Amino acid sequence: MDPRMLQASLLELVRRTSCDLPPDVEKAIETASAREERDTTARYALDVVRKNIALAREKSLPVCQDTGSILFYVTGPQGLDQLAFRKAGDAAVKQATLKGFLRQNSVDSLTGRNSGTNLGPGSPVYHFAQAARQTIEVRLMMKGGGCENMGIQYSLPNGALGAGRDLRGVEKCILDAVFKAQGKGCAPGILGVCIGGDRATGYAHSKEQLLRALDDKNPDRELAGLEARVMKKANELGIGPMGFGGATTLLGCKIGALNRLPASYFVSISYMCWAYRRRGCVIGSQGKVSRWFHA
Secondary structure, eight states: OOHHHHHHHHHHHHHHHHHOOOHHHHHHHHHHHHHSOTTSHHHHHHHHHHHHHHHHHHHTOOSSSOOOEEEEEEEEOTTOOHHHHHHHHHHHHHHHHHHTSSOOOOBOTTTOOBOSSSOBTTBSEEEEEEOSOSSEEEEEEEEOHHHHTTOEEEESSBTTTTBOSSHHHHHHHHHHHHHHHTTTTTSSEEEEEEEESOHHHHHHHHHHHTTSOTTOOOSSHHHHHHHHHHHHHHTTSOOOGGGSOSSOSEEEEEEEEEOOOTTOOEEEEEEEOSOOEEEEEEEOTTSOEEEEEOO
16 A cells, blocks of 8 residues: 555545534434524524535634534554554644644643644544455544534443433433533534443443444344434433534434343433534555545
8 A cells, every 4th residue: 555645535534524514413403403483592503513514614724613523433454553643643644734634733732832743742643443345445534623522431320310221211211411501512512422331341332333324223123212312312401502402402312232242221412513523534455545434
């Protein structure tokens, strides 16, 4: 694989992800805007968001000034050189920062020093998986700090919520998380949820749920029903865009499940803001993009 071609492909992936929201997200925001009453703060906020999306696309500038955590999800064939991929990815991220597609956003947790390149321990993040194919499938997610702060994890049973170890208890946890956010994290938001796992795998799987398209349907009937109930009840809370009130508090809720230990029952919730930045591409053996996709 040509490392320069791979770097160029990943640079373009970063640019597209940062500067151009996927069609399903833009459509959901347009639908939400039309649902809000005219001459309300909620409608005004969503119309500003729509103008922001259009300007970012036109000028190839970040949709949000907080370009967030940079999360690569890479699925490739046996023998994929992960070290070489990381090197190309790091170089693409550094170049994207210099070009202004990314904000200088990686800070040393001990000294507070900004690396200025978005590189450093744990930045960017790479998740590698193997598949029986010759091409490499790369998904990129950018998750801002404001929405990351709204993530939360529950351990069931939870006496304060009256939540037991069942889907009704899970539902109470999710709605409590939405209520506590109260529009913070730049609502309307999208939730990624994991039922089960341990504390680390639960959060990781909840973020993977955010790679799903907004208009998809969960293949598990029980989880599909739970997603629909959460959406309905959350949007009846009246929190609305940016917490200004209105009919649109959530744009989506995506739920997955992992096996757990008998002693543990975690509900891990990752909150995504309206700037729902995720893109993907298929990269051939030479490092060139052969196909782009949005989810």
